[in-house]
Each structure stands twice: as structure tokens, then as C-alpha cells.
Amino acid sequence: MQSFSLLLDGLATAITPTNLLLCFVGCLWGTAVGVLPGLGPLAGMALLLPLTYSLDPTGAVIMLAGIFYGAMYGGSTTSILLRIPGEAASIITCIDGHEMARRGRGGAALTIAAFGSFVGGTVSILGLMVAAPLLANAMLAIGPAAEAVLMAMALLVVAAVSSGPAVKTLAMITLGLVFATIGLDQLTAFPRFMFGRLELAEGMSFVALAIGLFGVSELLLSLDDAITERPRTPRLVDLLPTRAEVREAAPATLRGSLIGFAFGIVPGVSHIVSTFASYAVEKRLSRHPERFGQGAVAGLAGPETANNATTGSAMIPLLVLGIPAIPSTAILLSALQIHGVQPGPLMLSEHPGVFWGLVASMYVGNLLLLVLNLPLVGLFVALLRTPMTVLAPAVLLICVIGVFSVSASTFDLWVMVTAGAAGYGLRKFGYDVAPLLLAIVLGDRLEVSVRRALTISDGDYSTFVQGPAAQVFLGIFVLVGALQLGARALGWRRGG
Amino acid sequence: MTGTNRSPLWLTALAVLAVAPALVPGAATAQTYPTRPVSLIVPAPPGGGTDIFARQLAELVSTAVGQRFVVENRGGAGGTLGTTQVVAAQPDGYTLGFIWNSPLTTSPHSLTLAYTPDSYRAVMSIGFSSYVLCARADFPAATGAELVAHLKANPSRYTYGNDGVGGTMRLAAERIFRRIDTRVRSVPFAGAGETARAFLGGHIDFYGGSLPPILPHVQAGTAKCLMLTSADANPALPQAAGLQSLGLGEEETVLWWGLIAPARTNPQILSRLEAVFTEAARSDAFRQIMERQGATPRVLGAEATQRLIRSELAALGTVAQAIGLQRQAQ
DSSP: OHHHHHHHHHHHHHTSHHHHHHHHHHHHHHHHHHHSSSOOHHHHHHHHGGGGGGSOHHHHHHHHHHHHHHHHHHHHHHHHHHSOOSSGGGHHHHHHHHHHHHTTOHHHHHHHHHHHHHHHHHHHHHHHHHHHHHHHHHHHHOOHHHHHHHHHHHHHHHHHHOOSOHHHHHHHHHHHHHHHTOEEOTTTOOEESOTTOGGGTTOSOHHHHHIIIIIIHHHHHHHHTTTTOOOOOOOGGGGSOOHHHHHHHHHHHHHHHHHHHHHTTSTTTHHHHHHHHHHHHHHHHOSOGGGTTTTOHHHHHHHHHHHHHHHHHHHHIIIIISOOSSHHHHHHHHHHHHTTOOOSTTHHHHOHHHHHHHHHHHHHHHHHHHHHHHHHHHHHHHHTTSOHHHHHHHHHHHHHHHHHHHHOOHHHHHHHHHHHHHHHHHHHTTOOSHHHHHHHHHHHHHHHHHHHHHHHTTSOGGGGGOSHHHHHHHHHHHHHHHHHHHHHHHTSSOOO | OHHHHHOHHHHHHHHHHHHHHHHHHHHHHHHHOOSSOEEEEESSOTTSHHHHHHHHHHHHHHHHHTSOEEEEEOOOGGGHHHHHHHHHSOSSSSEEEEEESHHHHTGGGTSOOSOOTTSEEEEEEEEEEEOEEEEETTOSOOSHHHHHHHHHHSTTOOEEEESOTTOHHHHHHHHHHHHTTOOOEEEEOSSHHHHHHHHHTTSSSEEEEOSTTTHHHHHTTSEEEEEESSSSOOTTOTTSBOGGGGTOGGGOOEEEEEEEEETTSOHHHHHHHHHHHHHHHHSHHHHHHHHHTTOEEEEEOHHHHHHHHHHHHHHHHHHHHHTTOOOOOO
16 A cells, blocks of 8 residues: 555656656657667667756656657557568567458557557556566576576477478578577677678677568568559558457457566566467467468457566566666666666665656556557558558668668668568568577577576586476476377367 | 789779778868767677766767767677777777777687777776675675685685676686685676676676676675775775785776777877867766766876776786686687
């Protein structure tokens, strides 16, 4: 109850005209950087960070946090309409979200995504309020060994959710793992597959790969069947989801909230892992798993909710421990430290105003984003009325600008073009490019965490089955696998 | 293949074309520098001490000069990645590096790098901070002297997290461990934040790194810092022993920060940068920021910083050789 009155105090802080304006600016800018391919929350926050020096600490974090969760809202738009992920957490949204748009349900898809984002965001703030210290301890329990187990499991989930044939999916994952080794070895600084190119030191640019494999290849594919394909233009009355769609989306949204929040405590790539974990769950629970990949509403609503639900729990390690778990929250840490506010175990007692002001502003911000995004749905969908001959070059231009803006590197543009051509070829032959991209992201962390774990255990491989976190992960995995096998053996449902 | 071998004229023409634009406008722009935003590469991910100092300095200098200094984070490989990018950049004053000493004076002993002290020019440096070695609250040693005794009695039993193979913390710690004749297993992380997380979660025994990430946990009583890598004690951490008090004073290795530019940068631009950054670093606002991060302000000019780099590089080279650190990359 004490926290409730503190929250009310926080609300009073959050709705002062200045803070409300800062929250709005953050959300608006966040939506913008989320919508534009290439720019993500990290770039958006880093760009506005200097502006916050002149603000008070509460105002500074309110604005920066607004960018952070605002970008998660915006990221789905281009995924749904154009099959170009605005940021990594929207890759899964491309699959069914874009299929819906192709079938004239783009407006409904955007509306469902916006509502899902709102629910996910709100649930995660509630969780942050109620269980922050508890979850912080759970987060700490995940060491290198448990992280390695989780990443390995995540790769298996990627394989399971892919719509393509198993052999082709495995080929893509293997290729992704190989690509993940490119660059300087993070533990020994040994250059691998760099061919003397400094640009490859950090590995291939993720943004360039994502936009190439999805965006550019999509544009190339659309050239193939530009004459036949005209199902995209939705009528304005189709902007709202039908009752059947709402019925399918609602439970998926709730499950997505929980999955997203739970994965938010996993450091590093939680927002990405949560989306395909949610997708896998929805596919397994669905009465019509065959519809996944063909515009399944649950396949959009679950992951889109999940990536927003990670934003609240991603704040926990920052606010409770003073340790940023993902790069975006590291910027929040900087903003606070510059003002002399040190997040950590003592923040709640030393700076309650900042903490509760931020939490309350996140409620307000999620509401603002919903109000901001719903009218935009009509506008975005109207874009699809543009003929492909105009739309395709415009989108290509935006892709080029987006990729170049990340590190001003022409090398990245070549990566994008090559990935686009490769993606076109792969998709022509029925290979799904999502597992390739996800394997690159996960493979990198998998390798580093395995090697750290083995250093800590002095080469003892049993470290991967020890420790509570690793055992919990393995337990869940074995349980789900057993249920799956059991179901299959009894012939309840065919595996999808 | 045949095209390039056939005519040496080709090469000459290309060389002239490549060099000409670098020479001609260089002299003209030195007067008006900077006419466009300047990239300040920070070879670390956002959020650490180096990043905070760089952003605050960039803000102060941007206001003073009337042109934006934009911080770009290029983390990885113990800071050598971003530093290599600075050194390889056009020496036009529009790409600078705000670095800590590790990629300059430590990494060259374990890695074959594309730079030496001749590849860059130090512009100035702002001050220093000690590294700390911290244990959890229940660790069976309460002072620096007890820690030394405990480590000596239990070689290879404990693990400590550090900022990577090429990092100064690793070398600073190994220097001490070697001197007291024991071994502690090294687990490299991507930064002090990651090290702190693994330490607080109980996955490694000691936190090895800079002060700021661990300070709130010391105040909360979950961690105790027992040893500094500086000779003197630090007022922010009264219970941590300086090396002098342990009789290890000559093994001091600290963390310091400074500004570098590619070697062939116009001297006029360099002295302009030295002046504006020195002024910003001496401001009260910036000194407060440094002290809040547990760092000690000590502004050095270009000459003094360059001397510091060379002497530190030589001194750490001796240590690296003594502890058998090999160059790992080709």
C-alpha cells in the first residue's frame, strides 16, 4: 500500500506539464526511430542524450525511457506493411503481420499490434512495480553457464517455429552460426574471417543484414509478381479488427505479456528471444497451427506484445542493481549518473522521486503511445495504396538511408545489397531467412557464454547442468519436449 | 591482375589523386576548424566511465566551439577496435578518440595492432582512477593484507572478472598476483557492467574493474572492496588498501583518460583541441562529474600525456613479458 501512495506521488510528478511534454517528445521520437528501418532505440536515445543534460534527472529518464518503449511500438509498422523489420525484435512480426497486410488486413494488424504493445507495456510496468527486487535476484542467478543453455535452447526454438522444411531451416541456422563467428574474437581479440576488413571487426552489421535479407529481397520478389499481386489495398472500414480476430488476439496478447516480462530479465538479447518464444507458444497452442505463416492473428499479437513487455523488466536490473542488461538501458544509466543519481540497491530509498516518477511516466507514456499510434494506422495503411512502381524505389531509398545512418559506412551498404540478393535467391528456393538472422544474433552470445562458463568451471562441462538457473531452463525444456513428443505419440495434433 | 602490373603510371596517378585532396584543403581548413560536426570515438559501449566523461566533455566543448562533438561508441576487443578506427581515420581533425589508457599501453603487449605511439598524437588527458578488487560480503578476508594472505594460501582456487585479455585491469591484477606469488583465474567480460553482474550473481569470486559500477553495492553492504591498484588509498573506498600500505607500492597500475587524434593531424588543429578540451576538463562542472565517478582530476597537456604513454607502455611491457603474456593474434 505504501508503494501505491508513492506511485500516486510519482503520477503527480509525471503529469506536470514539463514532464508530460518530455514524455510525449520521447514517445513521438521513439515511434519515429522505431518506424524507420535502421534507426533503433539505441541510436534514438544516444542522439537525444545530450539534450537531457539541462533537464532534472526525472525529466531526463522520462524522456529517454519514452524513446526506449516508443521504439518498440514503432518497430512493428514496417514489419507489417513492408516486411522490413524496423528493429531486431520485430523480425517475427514480419511473418504473420505482413501476411495479414497482404490479405488486406493491414489496418487490423496495426491496430492489434498497437493494443498488444499497450497491454504488454502496462503489464510489464505492473510487474516492475510489484516484483522488481525479486526479479533482480533471478536475473543475477543467470550466469554464463545458464546463459549458454538458454541460447542453445533459443536456437532450437528458432528451428521449431520456422515455417520451412526442417533440413532447410537447419542449413540456415548453421550458416547463421558460421556468420556469427566473423569479427574479432571477444575473448582473445583474435581476428576471424575478417579478410583484413576493419568494418568486419564487430561482425557484419546486423541492421544491414536484416534490411537486406528481409527488405531488399522482398522488393526484388515483388518485382517478380508485380503484375499479379494486387490484394494489398485495404478499405478504410477494414482498419479495425473483426470480432473473430479480437477473440484470437486477446489470449495471445495476455500470454505474450507474461512471456515478454519473464524473458526481460535475461540479459542481452531478451527482447528478441521473447518474440520467437511467444510465437512458438502460440503456434503450439493454436487450433490451427497450419495458419501460422499464412496471416495468423495470434502469431502477430503474441510476439508484438512480448517485445513491449520486455521493456519493463529490462529496467529492473538497471534500477535495482545499477547494472544495464541491454545497451539501451546503459544510456539511461549514463543519463542518471550525469545528474548524480546512482541507480542501484539504494535508489528506492535515496531517490524515490526519480524511481516512482519514471514508473508513473511509463503508464502515462503507454497511454500516449496508444493514442498516438491508432490515428497513424489509417495514415500508414493509406501508404499501401501507393503503386508498387512508386513505393518500391521509395522504400529502397529509405533502406539505404537507414543502413548508412547507423555507422556511415559504405561497406554496410554492400552488405545490405549482397544480403538482399542472397535473400532473394534463398527465398526463391524455399529457404526461410529468419532462422539465418536469428542464428547470427544468438550464435555470438552462445559462443561467448560457453567459453566464459568453461573458464569459470576450469574446463568442467558439467557446469552447464549445475546452478538453479540452468536447471530451471533445462527443466522447462525437457518438460515441453516431453509433452510435445507425448502429444505426437498419442496423435493429438500433428506437429507444425 | 594484369591491369595493375602493366603501367606504373597508373599507380603514380592514383597516388597523386589520393594524396592531393588530403594536403590541399588541410591547410585552409585549420583556420576555420571545425566547420562540421566532429566524431568523438569512444572505444567502449555506452554507460561506462569513459563514455560518461566523453559525453560530458563533448557537451562542454560543443558549446564552447559552436560545433557539435558527437560521441560514437565503438566497443569491443578491450578498446583496440575503436582505437584502430581513430588511428586509421582521415587526419583532418574530424575523427578523434576519447580513450582510456588500456588500448594504448596494455593491449600492444598481447595483440599485434595496427598502431604504435607514432600512429596517433595525444592531445591531453583529464585524470585517473584506481582499479579495485572486490569480494562479496561473506568472503573470509576483511582487509587488503588478509586478502593477500588468503590468495597466497589458495592459488588457482578463485576466479576474477576483468575487462578482457588486452585490458589494463587484467595486467594490473596479474602484476600484483605475480608479485605475491599466487594465481587467480581470469574470466574476461565485455565491460565492467557485465563483470559486476557476474560477480553479484556469484558466478565469479572477485570483481575486477573500475569503481563506479561497484560503488552502490559497497554502500549497500553486498560487496567489499579490499584492494586498489593505485599506490594510495581512495577516500571513496576507505576500507580498500592502497598498494603502498601492502608494501607493493611500485606495482601501481591505474586507469586514466585522454584525447587522441590520428598522427598526421594538422598541429594547429591539435593545439586548438588541446586548448578547448583542457578548458572544459578544468571547469568546476566537469571536476565534479569526475569526483562523483570516484576519479581524481589531473589535467595533462599533449607533451606530458605523450610522455606518460611511452613510459607506461615500456613499464607494462616489462610486466607483460615477466608474466609470460604472449601476443595472441597474428
